[in-house]
Amino acid sequence: MSTIQQTNPNQPEISSYIPPVGAEKRRSRLFRRRKAAPWMEDIPWWLAALKALTLVIIALMMLLPFWNVVAVSFSSAQDVMQGGFTLWPNNPTLESYKALLSGGTVIRSMRVTMLLTLVGTAIQVAFTTMMAYGLSKPGVPGSRFFFILVLIAFMFQPGMIPVYLLVRELGMIDTYASLVVPGLIGAWNLIIMRNFFQNLPQELLDAARIDGASDIGVFRHIALPLSKAVIAVIALFTGVGLWNTFFNAILYLNDSAKWPIQVVLRQYVLEGSTITSAADFAPGQPPPPAESLQMAMVVLATVPILLVYPFLQKYFAKGVLTGAIKG
């Protein structure tokens, strides 16, 4: 705590007991928050440094594997075969990307995934938001019943085959609708949003009512603008989920031209990796694609959705918290 005393201008001079302020003190300023909030404890410089170091190491542990993927994707197949952990390609090349983007498959599946993500997110968020708003208002007939239905669906997931049979009966096999409609109402998202709507000040909504707004008007002009944060977060969750559509596509789609990017990615990356013994070889099975090709595929399938995060970052913590904490 001595550093606090040293920097406090109201503190009487006690330099005869304390060594002159030197390098150590300057360092302590460097690591200390410029203005610690009143409830936050100030910490000694070495602890701050240790914290920083730990955080840097953890960040590197997260970033290095991804950086390795990027570096390998720009390496030549031969360099990668030599093995080792690549942090910088020896002979940087765009070969892998050229090969992937020239075949038509990757571009096609990328287009499918982008459309699916955009349209699917819009539809799912719209339905979830509207239902959440409806269920958040007291006095809506049957709202309790429907909310319990949603909770049941949330807690007791149906198995793969019952859902497959339902999708089939609804005539949605081999349509993009099969990838969007079963998840039209996200139960988890709906609960978050319903809580959020319940916390909107009733007076605001009443005021709009008095000004002559209809139910839909209140929803559109009052509730929605106040809910940007939570909608952004729900849209992000939904969007990432749709971007990663994989198993449903394998289950419901017949035409391979409709495959989203994750199915294509998995074919590239898993090829060869599942061979565990000499008995596993399929006759005529294509050899595993070069590792650089696999990693370029990973980059192509990951980066677009990663780019969305920074733009929604500011809503993120806020949106989840406001929805989750009641009162």
Place this chain on the structure above:
Amino acid sequence: MDRRRLIKTGVAASTVAAASPRITFAQTPEASPAAAAMATPVGEIDENGFYPSGDPAVPDAWTKMPEPFKATEGVPGKGGEVTALVMTYNQPPTPKDDNPYWQGLEERLGVTWNPILVPFASYGERAAAEIASGELPDFFYLNPGQTSTPLQRFVLEGAFLDITDYVTGDNLQQYPNLASFPDYMWETAMMNGRIFGVPTPDRRPGRVPGFRIDWSEQLIGKRPENADEAFEVFVAMSKNDPDGNDSDDTWGISKYGTGWDVGLFHQIFNVPPLWRVTDDGKFEVQYGLEEYRQAVEFMRNLYAEGAYHPDAAAMGFEEAQNLFRTGRTGLHNDGSPIYGQNGVLATLRQYQPDARVENLIPFGADGGQGITYHSAGTFGYTALPYSVTDEERIHELLSILDWFSSPFGSEEWLYKNFGEEGVHFNYNENGFPVGTDALDQQNAGLTGYMGGSIMVNWNADEPELAPLATDEMRAIYELGVDNPARNLYSPSMIENSGIMFQTVTDILNEIVVGRRDLDALDDLYEAWQSNGGEEAAREYEEAWAANQGE
């Protein structure tokens, strides 16, 4: 690409004595014009480039491309639609509208070909969902060994058509290419003595590992011929710098997945392929045998001496393959034949131009003969749904499978595998077809593993290597033993094999890398037995006894 080019596929086999327990398969030596070449003595190449193996289980070889011939009559289809559940290892093909290969295929088949391509890793789940729906596609590919979801159950439950009567006796003559399939292939598509599908041919001789013979000669002066010499050479490959670059970057063995034995060490010690049946019909699993203990001890010592690559415990196939192909390990079991173009040798020589590789055929631990494990000879089979009852439709569907099974060198074979000349393939200077990029994009697993030609050896770049491959496969086949349980049905094995093999693998890994001592093998055996192994043995014994009784 390389593997596909070499492995695909077949010429009509010779006659086989029909020996199936219940069913007599008609065999037709006249099945294809190529059969005429059967007159060629074994061990000689005739003027057409044909090199017969003399054994239906060993692929013949061709050093020249035969003149294309018609292997089927007319068009098999009747203009309708055919749907198929196809397991695929490929990227999806170009959509039909922009895919001349697909359009040409439909023209030749006389049907609208609508495959449901399912990535191999999720095939079991999709297949189970399709069966649950009750509306099955016309062709349903089943491969018990490749899917985690147990699909054989559905065969027993009656989801598929019993085609026995259509593919035996005189009826089989309507399908000349299917008629050329040897018995051992049909037997893999049988359940309780009935045939439920058309098998997909694969190689019958087992796969043995590739081996750096040049390193071996340099280190111990010869090819190893017993366990002690093998031990010496693999340890020396790790320790004595066989590539002479003064760097500690070579290892004896690259191993992947679950196979510490790399297809060699079990075989040296005469360990049976999972099961062995005694004279009085008792099934013994390899894990409880003394031979297995010896093999594990041998592998444990190899590991302790550093003969395995240090990452061997967790290595995947691709990494193991890269190590061997870049000249850093001396032993590796690779799906791609040593003699294939762009195969192991071709890649290896980019890194070490003087490298020499051979397949290491197992010798006995004491210097006598080793054994090899036969492959199944098929890669799954194609079933028809139970709901097809119309005789004409059944005939149409089987005719399409017959078309898919046309032998090596036929027009049908050429189109199925290579498409149209000038678009999808070109003939190289040796007269063999070589696919273009368009082939890769348009014929990407479109017909999957539905039917298929009997395998032959041929090599577009170095045709003279094909007879060598045949000779080698013959040598491998002659040492081969079968898993006695291979065509038997055990519910316990199907339900529990996941946990059974996982437990065994976990304990084995710990033993080999030295974390547990050799006595842990008792735990391993115990775990296998209690997880379902004991029950499986009993079920196999019953099934075996039932077969013997006929």
